[in-house]
């Protein structure tokens with residue numbers, strides 16, 4: 001067996017702590033698979049006195065994580081701090097420049113700077129690996145980069161945020177509203193104190209941008225992702241969706257089209273019998289559609305100490321084995337510039353829910369607006385009402401263009417009789 005591979009781990013929180021536990025639990029097995037022992041020579045976190053329940057005797061403590069980037073006793077810097085800028089970015093850039101491999105779980109960093117970091121890694125002849133950054137324990141990066149390398153991928157999509165999936169599942173199953181379920185998720189540790197990155201779709205967008213780059217060979221292009229979260233989804237929508245034969249999931253969807261790449265994260269109505277509709281709770285799933293392989297779906301835990309540690313240590317084992325694969329499946333200079341397709345061009349069908357005071361001529365007015373905007377209605381549900389009370393209206397459309405449906409929704413919202421403007425959910429064919 002050759003010399004040990006020595007890690008410097010920056011960040012000892014959920015992922016860092018899990019990584020140390022896993023290395024300890026499976027040391028001999030990892031060494032056997034890696035072909036050498038994997039040791040931790042240095043660590044860094046903010047608070048040295050914090051009791052982490054981990055034995056760090058014999059391990060160098062660095063008050064400044066950047067020290068790991070120049071520590072001669074570190075072969076691989078494992079960045080588990082987080083954030084797209086600041087210390088995490090500096091640490092990775094410096095480590096690569098100093099010829100050290102970098103393993104990170106940091107999706108924000110890779111979504112914003114992935115292509116440049118990959119180029120820096122190639123220049124230095126070292127590895128940049130980020131399996132844990134997308135869908136936690138699901139080895140989707142490796143699958144796209146290696147297992148499906150022979151395919152042209154047409155579409156990649158998935159449930160990329162466990163917090164949102166948990167909230168939507170609970171709302172569906174209990175009929176409770178978003179705020180109530182979010183508070184419960186925070187108490188249970190499934191949602192952060194500041195949940196905005198998760199519930200507003202940003203976390204999923206970071207992951208989608210990374211998947212799109214791997215799938216389509218383009219530079220990571222986070223700024224072009226159309227992003228909507230789940231705050232506006234109500235239990236009423238989930239109930240109507242069920243009635244119409246759908247579930248509601250927050251999906252990230254990246255599609256290669258003849259005009260470029262479309263990337264979007266938003267709540268979707270998915271057919272009740274679609275496999276992804278059965279991925280519930282905190283679970284994540286990723287589906288890749290390749291021209292030769294067909295449809296591949298992976299499912300598993302997208303967050304938490306164990307699943308993320310599993311992905312981090314898998315990257316470390318790859319490095320120890322001497323596997324050298326370009327971070328984004330092709331050399332960084334060959335990544336094509338992203339050619340984003342504007343969301344306004346998106347074709348699809350839509351669900352609209354709004355409330356009107358039912359008086360003569362209202363529905364004729366709505367029909368006129370739809371026709372003016374080239375929107376053709378597929379179905380309409382209208383509930384009984386007490387005279388003079390607003391009535392909820394639910395419509396689904398045939399295929400139309402995003403710009404057209406948005407124009408129609410705005411015009412409907414402007415009608416005197418409309419007391420709640422249309423809420424819109426896109427219907428997906430999966």
Ligand SMILES: NC(=O)c1ccc[n+]([C@@H]2O[C@H](COP(=O)([O-])OP(=O)(O)OC[C@H]3O[C@@H](n4cnc5c(N)ncnc54)[C@H](OP(=O)(O)O)[C@@H]3O)[C@@H](O)[C@H]2O)c1
Nearest residue numbers: 011012013014015045046047080081082105106303304308
């Ligand atoms: N949690 C998950 O399930 C999950 C899943 C996939 C990916 N990730 C990614 O993994 C990374 C880490 O997430 P996490 O959940 O483990 O975060 P976390 O629990 O908040 O831990 C962050 C760690 O970084 C340390 N840290 C923060 N600022 C620092 C600084 N300036 N200098 C040195 N150390 C610093 C903290 O030190 P102290 O402990 O002393 O405060 C802590 O140990 C993030 O990029 C996240 O997006 C997380």
